[in-house]
Amino acid sequence: MSPTETKNFSTSEVDASCRVPLLALFGGAALWLVAGLALSLVAIMTFHKPDMFADCPLLTYGRVQPAANDALLYGFCIPAALGVMLWIFARLSQTELCLPLMPIVAANLWHLGVLIGVVTILLGDSTGFAWLEFPRGSSVLLFAAFLLIAICAVATLGARKERELHPSYWFLLAALFWFPWIYSTANLFLLAHHPVRGAAQAVIGWWFSDNLIFVWLALVGVGTALYFLPKLAARPLHNEFLALFAFWTLILFGTWCGIPQGAPLPAWLPAASAVASSLLIVPLIAIAVIACKTVRGSAVSCKGGPLCYVKFGTAAFVLSGLMLIAEACPQISRVTEFTWFGAAQVQLQTLGFFTIVMCGAIYELLPRVMGFELPFPKFVRLQHWLFMLGIVLWAGSLAAGGVEQGMKLQNANTAFADSTTTALMFLRVGTTGLLLILLGSLLFAVNIFVITFKWKMALLKSVVAAIKAPLATESASASLRRDQGEVEP
Amino acid sequence: MKSSFRVFLAAFLALGLSWCGFVLAPVNQLGTARQAAVLNSSDVYPLQRTGEATLGLQIYRANGCAACHTEQVRQEGVTCDVVLTELGKNGAAIVNALVEIEDLMHKENPENEHIGVSSEKIYHKVSKTIADSISDKIAAAGGKSETHIIPFGVDIARGWGLRQSVAADFLYDTPIQLGSLRAGPDLANVGARLPDANWQLVHLYAPQALVKKSAMPPFRFLFEVRKVGNAPSPDALKFPQGFAPPAGSEVVPTPDAKQLAGYLLSLKTDAPLYEAPFTSVMTKP
Numbered sequence: 135m136s137p138t139e140t141k142n143f144s145t146s147e148v149d150a151s152c153r154v155p156l157l158a159l160f161g162g163a164a165l166w167l168v169a170g171l172a173l174s175l176v177a178i179m180t181f182h183k184p185d186m187f188a189d190c191p192l193l194t195y196g197r198v199q200p201a202a203n204d205a206l207l208y209g210f211c212i213p214a215a216l217g218v219m220l221w222i223f224a225r226l227s228q229t230e231l232c233l234p235l236m237p238i239v240a241a242n243l244w245h246l247g248v249l250i251g252v253v254t255i256l257l258g259d260s261t262g263f264a265w266l267e268f269p270r271g272s273s274v275l276l277f278a279a280f281l282l283i284a285i286c287a288v289a290t291l292g293a294r295k296e297r298e299l300h301p302s303y304w305f306l307l308a309a310l311f312w313f314p315w316i317y318s319t320a321n322l323f324l325l326a327h328h329p330v331r332g333a334a335q336a337v338i339g340w341w342f343s344d345n346l347i348f349v350w351l352a353l354v355g356v357g358t359a360l361y362f363l364p365k366l367a368a369r370p371l372h373n374e375f376l377a378l379f380a381f382w383t384l385i386l387f388g389t390w391c392g393i394p395q396g397a398p399l400p401a402w403l404p405a406a407s408a409v410a411s412s413l414l415i416v417p418l419i420a421i422a423v424i425a426c427k428t429v430r431g432s433a434v435s436c437k438g439g440p441l442c443y444v445k446f447g448t449a450a451f452v453l454s455g456l457m458l459i460a461e462a463c464p465q466i467s468r469v470t471e472f473t474w475f476g477a478a479q480v481q482l483q484t485l486g487f488f489t490i491v492m493c494g495a496i497y498e499l500l501p502r503v504m505g506f507e508l509p510f511p512k513f514v515r516l517q518h519w520l521f522m523l524g525i526v527l528w529a530g531s532l533a534a535g536g537v538e539q540g541m542k543l544q545n546a547n548t549a550f551a552d553s554t555t556t557a558l559m560f561l562r563v564g565t566t567g568l569l570l571i572l573l574g575s576l577l578f579a580v581n582i583f584v585i586t587f588k589w590k591m592a593l594l595k596s597v598v599a600a601i602k603a604p605l606a607t608e609s610a611s612a613s614l615r616r617d618q619g620e621v622e623p
Numbered sequence: 624m625k626s627s628f629r630v631f632l633a634a635f636l637a638l639g640l641s642w643c644g645f646v647l648a649p650v651n652q653l654g655t656a657r658q659a660a661v662l663n664s665s666d667v668y669p670l671q672r673t674g675e676a677t678l679g680l681q682i683y684r685a686n687g688c689a690a691c692h693t694e695q696v697r698q699e700g701v702t703c704d705v706v707l708t709e710l711g712k713n714g715a716a717i718v719n720a721l722v723e724i725e726d727l728m729h730k731e732n733p734e735n736e737h738i739g740v741s742s743e744k745i746y747h748k749v750s751k752t753i754a755d756s757i758s759d760k761i762a763a764a765g766g767k768s769e770t771h772i773i774p775f776g777v778d779i780a781r782g783w784g785l786r787q788s789v790a791a792d793f794l795y796d797t798p799i800q801l802g803s804l805r806a807g808p809d810l811a812n813v814g815a816r817l818p819d820a821n822w823q824l825v826h827l828y829a830p831q832a833l834v835k836k837s838a839m840p841p842f843r844f845l846f847e848v849r850k851v852g853n854a855p856s857p858d859a860l861k862f863p864q865g866f867a868p869p870a871g872s873e874v875v876p877t878p879d880a881k882q883l884a885g886y887l888l889s890l891k892t893d894a895p896l897y898e899a900p901f902t903s904v905m906t907k908p
Contacts, residue, residue, distance in 0.1 A: 180840050181806075184831070188841040195840055196687020262684035262798035291627060299627065307627055308634035315638055319646055324798070333790035334653035335799040341645040345638070385634060389641035394803070396697040398788040400652065406644065472693055472805040543805065546780035550808050551836040557806070558838065 142295075143230055149502045151230035152221050155286075156503055157586055158241035159217035160496060164579040166209025166248060167489070171572040173202035178568060181561050192256050200267045201255040206484055207265065207347070208276065209248045212313075213241065214492040215354040216283045219306050221499050222361050223287050226303060227294030233286045240282035247275030263335070265343045266320055273321050277314065284310045301377040305357025308385060309350055316345045333399055344392025347480060348458060351488045352384060352451065356421055358495050359448050363428045366441040366498065372427035380420035387413040391458060395467040411462030418455045421448070438515030443494020446522055450486035454479055457533070469544055474557055475536030482529040485571060490521055493578055500585060509584040513577040520574035527567025535560025659791045661894045668894040669794050672886070679886025682879050684798055686842070688810075693802035694793075694890065696784035696811045698776035701901070703754035705746040711765030720764035724757050748773075771902035772895075784812040784892055786899045792892050807839055814888040823884040824876050825860050832866040845880035848872055 143151075179186055180195040187193035216237070224231045231237075251268030254260065260267035268276070287310055291303070299307075320342035323330050330338065364371040371377065390410030393403050425448045429441075436442040457479040460466045470476070497514050501507050508514065535557045542553035658667040672680070683689070710717050728746065731753050746757055754770050761768045774786045788811050793799050817823065825832060828846050830839040846860075851873050858881075859873040868874055876884070895901050 181838060184838055184840045185843075186840070188843040191686070191844045194686055194842070194844075196690040197685075199690045200687055258685035260685065260687065262689070262800060264803070288627075297626075299630065303627070304630045304633075307630045311631060311634045312638060315642070319642065323646065323650065329797055330650050330654040332653055332656055332794040332796065333799065334649045335797070336793070336801050337649040337653065338646055339799075341641070345641075382633065382637075385637035386640075389637055390644065393645070396695065398695050398792065398801070399649075399790055403645070403649065468697075471697075472803065474804065476803055539805075544777055546777045550781065551834075551838075554806060554838045555836065 143228060145225075146502075146505070148224050148228065148230055149221075149499075150505065151234060152224055153503050153589075155231065155234055155237035155241065156217045156221060156500075157589070158238050159213045159220075159244075160500075160582055161586055162241065162245035162248075163210045163214040163217070164575075164582040166205050166213075166245075167575045168572070168579050169252075170202050170205030170209055171568065171575050173198050173205055175565070175568055175572060177202055178561060178565050181558060182565070191258060197256050197258060197260070200260055200264070201252050203265070203480075203484075204255065204267055205248065205252050206489075208251065208268070209245070211351065211484060211488050211492065212280075213244055214496065215309075215351075215358075215488075216280075216287075218358055218492060218495045218499065219309070219354065220283070220287055220290070221503065222302060222306065222358065223290045226296075226300050226361075227290050229290060229293045229295065231286065232289035232293055236282045236286045240279040240286075243275050243282070244279035247272040247279065250275070261325055263320075263324055263339045263342075265346055266324060266339065270321075270325060273317070273325070277317055277321075280313055280317070284314070300361070301371065301374055301381070302357040302361040304378070304381050305353045305360065308381070309353040309357065312345065312350050312353065316342050316350070336397065337393065337399065337403060340392045340394070340397075345389055347483055348391060348455075349385065349388040351483060352388060352455075355447065355451060355488045355491045356380075356384075358491055359425065359444050362440065362444050362495055362498060363425060363448070366434065366436070366439075366444065367429045367432035368434050369428055369432050372424050376420055376424055380417045380424065383413070383420065384417040387411075387417065391462060394471055395462060395464050396471050408462045408464065411459050414455060414459055418452050418459075422452045425449075438518040440494040440498040440514070442518050443490050443497070443521075446518075447487050447491035447494065450482055450490065450525070454482040454487055457482065469540035470536055471540075473536035473540040473543065474532045474560070475540065478529045478532035478536055481532060482525070485521075486525040486529055490525070493517070493521070496578075497581075500582075504585055504589055506585075506588070508581055509588060510577070510581055513581055517574040517577040520570045520577070524567045524570030524572075524574060528564045528571060529567075531560040531564040531567065535564070653790050656791065656794060658794065659896050662896060662900055666894070668896060669792060671795055672889045675882050675885035676889035677886075679882035679884070679889070680796065680800070682845075682883040683800060683886055689800040689802040691802075691804060691806035691839070692808070692810045693805055694809065694811045695788040695801050696776075696778045696786070696809055696892065698774045698779055698787035700776070701751065701772050701774045702748040703746075703751055704771040704773060705749065705754050705757045705761075706769045706771065707745070707761060707766060708769055709767035711767070713765045716764035717761070717766050720760040720766070723760055727753060727756060727760075772900045774899070774901050778809060781808075782816065783809040786892070786895065786901045788892055789896060789899045791896055791898070807837075810887065810890055812890065812892050814890040815893050818888060820884055820888060821861050823887050824880060825862060825866075827880060827883065828860060828874060828876075829862075829866060832863055842880070845877055845883065847875045847877060849875060 176193060177195055177198040220231060220237060247268070251272035254269045254272070255267050259269060261269065291307070320338060323338050324335055329335060360371060360377060387410045391407055391414060393399070393407035395404050395408060397404055429445060434441060436445065461470055461476065461479065497508065538560065539553045539557040542548045542556055658669065661668050724746070728749065731749065746754070749757065758768045758770055776787070778784060779786070792811070822833065826834070827842045829841050830837040848868060849872060851871055855873055856875050858875050860876065
């Protein structure tokens with residue numbers, strides 16, 4: 135008798151099976167979120183006072199900036215996404231997490247890999263490719279850890295009761311397949327013993343960045359939103375066919391974006407990218423329609439809760455997609471290329487869209503997984519306001535500063551220094567925003583760590599109680615528990 | 624979609640297509656590129672960097688210089704100047720040809736009849752097609768002419784380069800350091816723009832000493848400040864007035880700093896190529 139086929143699991147059993155793997159993934163992720171934002175803040179300080187870290191190679195801008203980006207993406211975004219993904223898979227499959235040991239091992243390997251990578255970048259041994267700065271050792275760790283989690287997720291998917299796949303499955307499943315392919319391609323072509331020559335490196339680097347930062351984050355973020363929006367708004371998902379359409383167009387067009395228009399390459403490459411980017415408007419509209427129609431008319435008011443997070447995140451995604459399209463338009467890119475506008479798009483995508491969706495999802499699922507409420511439920515609302523305000527200030531001022539800087543750069547009679555001074559004013563405003571986001575992430579980390587601590591204390595107490603208790607009562611309570619388990623479903 | 628296999632197939636198809644387009648095709652097209660011929664010369668381009676400059680690229684990478692500097696010059700197009708160098712022996716024919724050329728130029732830009740013609744018979748700022756027909760007509764009348772190709776664009780007007788950057792410029796760069804933000808100026812041609820090694824080193828040590836309002840962080844950790852021994856080091860930096868270290872001490876570059884400066888000096892995109900032609904003899908109008 136195979137337990138997965140016949141046994142029906144209660145929702146609380148499904149949630150409980152995810153507890154340890156999810157804590158392992160989220161604990162490290164919360165630390166990296168704080169660390170990454172703190173590093174970002176250190177990096178931006180260089181623009182306020184250029185000679186601040188002149189004697190300290192570890193904190194020089196060119197090292198801290200990529201370290202901060204990687205800490206946020208690889209340290210927070212991906213492990214948080216994997217944790218949320220595992221939970222959604224278990225919930226949709228209505229089964230306990232299969233092979234729960236694998237994600238626990240993988241989480242530790244992953245966070246170790248990120249630690250090695252970030253330290254290596256700060257020590258001055260980054261590989262020099264954007265989003266791929268980690269050395270070989272940590273890339274191997276990340277790759278192995280991802281595979282372990284993917285195996286666990288696919289096994290859970292295979293054990294599902296309902297054969298029909300929920301739309302968010304498509305997005306999440308594609309994301310599981312995406313990362314190993316793009317990550318291995320980029321590493322093998324760019325960082326192996328004989329990397330490809332010359333400008334081909336740049337093309338592969340852009341292909342990888344686009345597929346990771348835009349497509350992968352979109353697949354996971356939108357997949358998560360499609361699961362949580364109907365659930366939180368207590369309304370059915372609007373139109374599965376539209377979701378299927380959005381899925382197809384996103385993966386067909388999104389994969390071809392990302393080559394800058396002014397790149398020193400044969401003209402067909404940027405041209406292909408421009409065409410694909412303009413077609414990207416199709417999935418963006420589809421996703422916006424799905425989100426609006428699902429949420430509109432809902433009787434639930436979100437009050438800064440997880441629903442607010444997911445709504446804001448989805449809106450930020452559509453906006454960041456529009457910025458990507460704008461960057462691919464030759465007339466606009468002439469101004470915005472090589473300015474802070476590109477950084478604004480990346481920050482909106484990673485922080486405004488993805489981090490917020492993930493935080494909302496984690497706040498929603500964590501009390502269920504742990505079996506008790508968040509220690510500081512008021513922080514959720516406060517963090518939402520801090521994040522929202524922070525991202526508007528941070529990404530908004532980077533984008534506006536980028537356009538302003540681009541206008542100055544486009545006028546050959548304006549001194550170059552003028553363009554940097556202009557951007558500096560906007561960076562100052564942006565720094566305030568970044569500070570707010572950092573505060574919000576501290577609230578998040580506090581919630582995660584206190585809930586973990588509480589759980590560990592409860593575990594310790596039950597262990598102590600079990601040791602102290604006489605044998606007879608233990609077996610009695612065990613049989614009692616068994617009885618309850620049978621009654622519950 | 625009912626089966627996970629179909630989702631897998633969809634993802635495989637979509638990603639596979641773009642993989643063929645943006646990984647496989649560029650690897651075949653650009654990854655197999657060789658040195659290109661320099662126009663109107665028997666030279667090839669680019670040359671391998673020297674040992675010091677090659678090491679310097681790694682210092683550039685390690686300190687993330689590409690976070691603020693690009694190495695790519697953009698251009699908006701090219702114009703041509705046609706210079707009449709010899710009238711030839713057939714006076715009537717050449718006069719005819721010149722009249723026809725006047726018509727041609729008038730047709731191209733009717734509002735500004737005299738825009739292109741100066742007294743020395745230089746046809747300024749004409750398009751490539753007009754330039755070709757002008758030189759054809761002159762050649763048919765027995766005269767001789769030279770066509771100068773002049774790229775234009777904001778980056779070129781700023782003096783950052785003579786022509787646009789092309790894929791061939793990066794043949795020997797691993798890792799390629801194109802950059803995506805201009806918090807600092809473009810460096811594609813910095814070795815030709817600022818060829819003084821001492822300037823580069825002083826600029827790395829104290830950017831604000833040479834460029835007022837520079838936002839660049841000083842890289843003092845690449846230098847050593849020490850007491851002058853029996854004799855001053857030949858490597859010691861020569862500072863502009865007011866920025867010199869206190870008397871009795873000197874600033875000496877570490878090997879890293881020397882390599883980085885060597886790399887910066889090796890950044891020269893000054894060869895005319897088939898895909899990025901220009902004539903270097905002309906000074907900008």
